[in-house]
Amino acid sequence: MRKPLIAGNWKMNGSLALLETMKQALTSANIASGVDVAIIPPFTLLMSAKGVLAESSLSLGAQTLHPESSGAYTGEISADMLTECGVSHVLVGHSERRTLFGEDDQAVLARIRAALDAGLTPILCIGETLEEREADRVETVVLGQVKTVIDDLSAEQRSRLVMAYEPVWAIGTGRTATPEQAQQVHAMIRAWLSDKDPALGEGMRLLYGGSMKADNAAELLSQPDIDGGLIGGASLKPDDFIAICHAAG
Known part of the structure; x- marks a missing residue:
C-alpha cells in the first residue's frame, strides 16, 4: 500500500509568519497518520523552517538544487546545503524550471543524481504542455522524461524517487485535468515502470500536480494510481491545504 504524500510548493511566495501559521494549523488539524505532508518554501525560509517544524511530523522540502556539490555558481544551492537546513525532499524538473530556466532532461538527471547522492528524496516532475497534448504527444513527452532518469539509475536509486505528474497546461491557468485524464496518464506511467x-x-508514489484544490482533491485522490498531490496556490492557504491533506487520508 503506497502512503499518500501531500507536498505544498510555495514557489516564490511565503513568509516566516505564514510558516508559523501553517505549522500551527497542520499540527492541530489531526491529519491521518497514514498521510505524509511536506512543506516546500523558498530557500530563505529553509533554516527557519528547520526549527519551526522540528517538533512536528511535517517534512521539509526544497524547490530545486544545483547538480554540483560546490563551486563558483553564484545564486545556486547544493544538496549538502539543503541537508544542513533539515531538508528531506527536493523538487527536480518542475515545469517552471524547465520552461523558464531552460532545464532539459539531462540537467534534470544531473540534479536527481546529486539529490540521491546526498540522501535526499527527489520529487521528479514530469508533464506535457498544451501544444504537446493537442499534438497527441503526451505519451512520447512524459515517458521520455521518465525514461531519461529511470534508465540511468540503479534499482536502489529508483526506489527512492517520487514522481509528480504536472500537466503544464493546468498549472496556474485555472484549468485542471479531469480526474479521468489525470488517472490515464498516471496509469500509463505506472504501466511503463511495471x-x-x-x-x-x-x-512508486505518483503525485498529481495540476492545480489540485480543496474542492477537487477528493475526486482526484480517489483515482487508483494517484498517490498524493504537489500543491501550488492552495498550499499557501492553511484551510485549503488542510482540506487536501484530509482528502488524502
Whole structure:
C-alpha cells in the first residue's frame, strides 16, 4: 500500500509568519497518520523552517538544487546545503524550471543524481504542455522524461524517487485535468515502470500536480494510481491545504 504524500510548493511566495501559521494549523488539524505532508518554501525560509517544524511530523522540502556539490555558481544551492537546513525532499524538473530556466532532461538527471547522492528524496516532475497534448504527444513527452532518469539509475536509486505528474497546461491557468485524464496518464506511467520492474511500478508514489484544490482533491485522490498531490496556490492557504491533506487520508 503506497502512503499518500501531500507536498505544498510555495514557489516564490511565503513568509516566516505564514510558516508559523501553517505549522500551527497542520499540527492541530489531526491529519491521518497514514498521510505524509511536506512543506516546500523558498530557500530563505529553509533554516527557519528547520526549527519551526522540528517538533512536528511535517517534512521539509526544497524547490530545486544545483547538480554540483560546490563551486563558483553564484545564486545556486547544493544538496549538502539543503541537508544542513533539515531538508528531506527536493523538487527536480518542475515545469517552471524547465520552461523558464531552460532545464532539459539531462540537467534534470544531473540534479536527481546529486539529490540521491546526498540522501535526499527527489520529487521528479514530469508533464506535457498544451501544444504537446493537442499534438497527441503526451505519451512520447512524459515517458521520455521518465525514461531519461529511470534508465540511468540503479534499482536502489529508483526506489527512492517520487514522481509528480504536472500537466503544464493546468498549472496556474485555472484549468485542471479531469480526474479521468489525470488517472490515464498516471496509469500509463505506472504501466511503463511495471514493465521495467514490477516492484518499482507497484511501489512508486505518483503525485498529481495540476492545480489540485480543496474542492477537487477528493475526486482526484480517489483515482487508483494517484498517490498524493504537489500543491501550488492552495498550499499557501492553511484551510485549503488542510482540506487536501484530509482528502488524502
